[in-house]
Amino acid sequence: MAQQRQQFGSLALGDQVGIRIPGKIQTRIRRSARPDKPRRLLSPLVVFLITLSLGLLLTLLAFSSLSNSKENEIDLEEDGISRRNSTAFSKELKFGRGSGAVGRDSRYWDRDDRRRDQDYEENDVLVHPTERTEHKHDQELSKEEKERNGGGGGGGLYNEGGRAELETYKEEYENSLKMKNNEEEDEYDDDGIDAEDEVEEQERSKEEEESKKDAIFSVKEKVSSQVARNAGSSGSKGEKSLGSGKRTGSKRKPKHHKFSGSSCEMKFLNSTAQLVEPVENKKFSRFSLQYVEVEERPNESMDWEPKFAGHQTLQEREESFYARDQKINCGFVKGPKGSPSTGFDLAEDDVRYMKSCHIAVSSCIFGNSDHLRTPYSKLITKQSRKNVCFVMFMDEQTLQTLSSEGQKMDNMGYIGLWKIIVVKNLPYTDMRRVGKVPKFLAHRLFPSARYSIWLDSKLRLQRDPSLILEYFLWRKGYEYAISNHYDRHCVWEEVLQNKKLNKFNHSIIDQQFEFYQSDGLKRFDPSDPNKLLPSHVPEGSFIVRAHTPMSNLFSCLWFNEVERFTPRDQLSFAYTYLKLRKKNPKKTFHLNMFKDCERRSITKLYRHRAEDRRNLSTQAMR
Template sequence: MPRRSRGRHSTDPTRPSQSGAASVSLFGSEGSVTGGGGSAEAALKAEAATMRLVWRRGVVRLVLVSAIAWAMLVLLALAFHLWSCNSSVAFLSALCKKDSKVLNVLDSMGLSSKPLHRCQIPVADDPNAVAIPKRTPNTIVKKLSYITVDKQDKDPSPLFGGRQSWKQREESFKLNSTMKVHCGFMKNSGADMVSIDVKYIQKCKFVVASGIFDGYDIPHQPSNISRRSQKLFCFLMVVDEVSLDFIEKNTTVKIDSAGGKWVGIWRLIIVHRLPFDEPRRNGKIPKILTHRLFPQAWYSIWIDGKMELIVDPLLILERYLWRGKYTFAVAVHKHHRSIYEEGDAIKRRKRYARPLVDLQMKMYYYEGMEPWSPKKKIPSDVPEGAVLIREHTTMTDLFSCLWFNEVNLFTPRDQISFGYVVHRLGDALKFFMFPNCEYNSLFILHRHTREHSSKVEWAKTIDEIVKKGLKESRGGLGLWTPYPADLSSVELPAVKRTSPAG
């Protein structure tokens, strides 16, 4: 009987063995696994790429959100800082770092809420106790009159400042007991007032004057004004027709029985036929030529239209004029002492055409105006021109005329020409330059309703001014009249900025 083999299978060469089948099947399976693996690998790569993209987008979003959150936090901290600096709460105000770089930068841009440097003004305690002294006698210049017609001017609509020649300009600085000079208000040249206003101002011996042109502000009511000052002073707000229309639309204007217009304590004085095409020049008329606009005035205090007076005007006259026996008072500039530093700041801030500012300063330097130094008798050549305090003597009035003539002939930046006129008159004008911190304590400063800007301020070259038609037609003509000397070799003195905000 044949034996059975255990665990063995008979093999048939004509049919494949199970192992061969298994092998083929395994091979086929390997082929399937290999092909499927390629698809899976591609899918994994695609998925990884998608994930990387998602991660990248997520990181970008995270960075952006973090940056926005950080910026919001910084802005919030800055807002709190500025708010604390202006807070009336003592604890919050104490948190303010008043010399911080942030406030200095914003201050330099004219955007700052940086607290003004204020100090207590040593004024008298009671306006009712102030004794008004006798008028200052006229000594050097005893009689002053004004040129109102230029013989060489054949224009039926003459220039407001006249056509002052270089020779007339030079002669006007030579002091005599009797003088006749250009001082605006040439015959039929504009800046007219109606008869109602002319009649009203004839009674005004003590004047607080201000002005708004081209609708940049509304009148701000003074505070802390005594009853005595309310009766003694005329509060006169000089406006043009555009500003009057703006004021009537934005505040209450009352009309008295005589037809005069009032905004609170301010009597509006409307000026018609503005003589200049540059609003800043028009604003210099009531500011500098106060004695010409209000010829009956003995004393005047000028404040810019954006200011709110907070000190009794009688106390101001006592502090800045009568106590020291001065006839003119103005504050020292916040940052600058030299007119060349002021001119440099005007150019950097684009407050007037750079080449024209340079030309005016070259004339002044050629004519002997040195940069300010401690050796000079006055604390600064540059004033804060927004507050002017005057007794209207012939010498003070002459100074105002000469100052206006410079503003009329050259750029309207009166802080440059102020120091030059003081330099030319020497010790003849007895005036007081008081500390800037006291100046800041006289008023509350409000922002303009809008900022003024003219195209000429951005001009970089003379050619640009000419080609673009930016040249003024009725002011600054001295900048376009051949100067009687060669200024091409004049180099302006180097300017060293004395303040990071200046």
């Protein structure tokens, strides 16, 4: 044994010898003793390092290939694709797999008016421009790229600290959402005056707070992304491409909304050049309609005061529903000689201007309720600019506020396309009710006009008026057009919604509703093949009218209901229409109730001015 140990000790260093199997020692010694072909076996450490190097090399090659593919897509910026900069300051949250419809920020769902419609751009300064281009680019990602990124996910190289930080912010944000008021908001109000809609303003303030949280989150995320990029050994371009704003973590559920906000495809004429206004349609009912101009004081009444709508008795109201030669109350009623004005006073020059209008597009802003939004001028033809009157009614307070914000009238009294007409001595203290005057009584304000288009001040017109008239009225022979409601179709539902959101005094709403039920109003049955309307609830922010006798009568009747009961005109629409049809079975009222998605195709929705901003503007004027 001693001899064997001595012989084994004489071997060269590095030779591998099996000491546990003596029978093979001599053979291995003899092989290693051959000086002409020495054989060295690699150690496990060397093998591991070689394998690791090969793995890293393959990883870098794959990473470089992916980076080149992403860089080629970025180079397509000249073709209209915006570059997604990973260092851009974005306020958009994308928990989960960010791009496309999965994991999108819920603000894209409930923005109205605003996202739904993708109409809302009010206070656009809260959104960095790179956010909108990034969102547009995300929608254009190919299916192959989404699969490469993990089903449209981010693939950003976050370290464990970054992942934990993202999870923390995600959990805080979801907890804040749980604290929100679950009360359903009436996102499309029925008119342009929303001074008492506290629910909407609370939602607006909460949305602004969320935007601030989004900004803080984006800064934190930028720091995490930068740390992750610095941790990589190479491929900086690839890291920038992969880390361009995608977030990891659990998916964030979007808010549930009542409708998708999509618009309809509408086949308008390509041009107004060959458009010819039709002659009066012979199928429209013909009768003479006159209006009460002056009311005398009753002898037996000592506390009688003149009213803008007059003092219509229930018997006079019942008789007014007959489509026949008659004289009815329809606003602008004056008291006896020597009585004070009943309101809605206009300058003589403005009255003469309105008498010259053949087609009128009108809106109103009272009580600083909205910003002024000019129709999209690129889509308004020269012919319409010449033949159509664009009239915006407002009070002096609103005009002063607009002037202080830089929107001033020119020498002709215009701001953009709008001819500004200032109304003095408002007939009601409720600004919502004041707004019903130009909304329903266009035939009184524009006595020579043959057609009119009304849009609430929260809407911006995005189609030529002549094409609108041709599409909604002339093409199929209608004399009145209004869209149905986007969600509710029965007056019973509308009553509950108005009371739920405290839109008006509950007792008065109940009185009005009970009165209508006693007079025969029934629940809407969508399955009824003989139903006269596709819905009993309109979305009344956009109305297209021909000033025919039947159309004018309906407008007067609807205004009188709003004046007698509540200014929530959606409650009285169906009752007024059905009663008019019932009273005149042989005289058809050709009303076109079109889909609300068509209204969203031709108008853009904005939010009303915030309540606190209205008050600040009012105080600044004092």
